[in-house]
Amino acid sequence: MTKRMKIRTRTQEGMIEVQVLVTHPMETGLRKDKQTKKTIPAHFIQKMSLYHNDALAVEADLGISISEDPLIGFRLPTAKDGDKVKVTWSDNKGETGAIDTVVEG
């Protein structure tokens, strides 16, 4: 199933900040279904990458202590208006997603 994503850029403390939101359950694999008493299988984003003008800027490994529908922020000190930024992710079930935008401080 395709997960919805949103991306935005803004200026924070003199730098371009990229914020990305992924609609994702971030299921821990530690919870039990109250009715069936069965463990709900883990389903969470493990990797997220940020590209700035097609060059890798950040690679982040994520775990189950990240909230549902993760809102993740990174800052790019050399980014300027008009630059291209892209975020990709993959989860423990092999699902992936990507979104890109143009920097607008």
Add this chain to the structure above:
Amino acid sequence: MSTMKRRTFLKGTIAAGAVLAAASTGLLRPARALAAEWPEAAFESRGIQAAIKGLYGSSDLTSSDAIQIKAPLQAENGAQVPFAVSTSLPDVKNINVLVEANARPLAANMRVERAAGFFSARLKMAKTSDVHVVVNSGGKLYTAKQHIKVTAGGCGG
């Protein structure tokens, strides 16, 4: 087809079959060998020392006031606790966030290629806890923490 040619043909087919089998079972994974693997042992760790050791082979940490944490002192909803860290330390290679009281404390391992020493996310917090940040600055590990009081937990079930 002569006996000889048939034998060569069969050998070739078997060899090609073996390569395909190896590829499909994951013995050959050229694409994945390039990207760093998700550090499973560190994320499965139940304590912050073990998680840090899993990532760096050492848990020798130095407290630093060059790490700034921006997070609430009290969170009403442990399922979505806003958390941001920035650092003025030089040559930042990694930033880690760990929620001490969670069953699996390690929340994130950020590798900086060409970005600022900044990371923000919303955390799950099962209960009131210290949240630790570890920064790998030029191969040395620095740390800071903030105590966050949670009035409703985020890992219910």
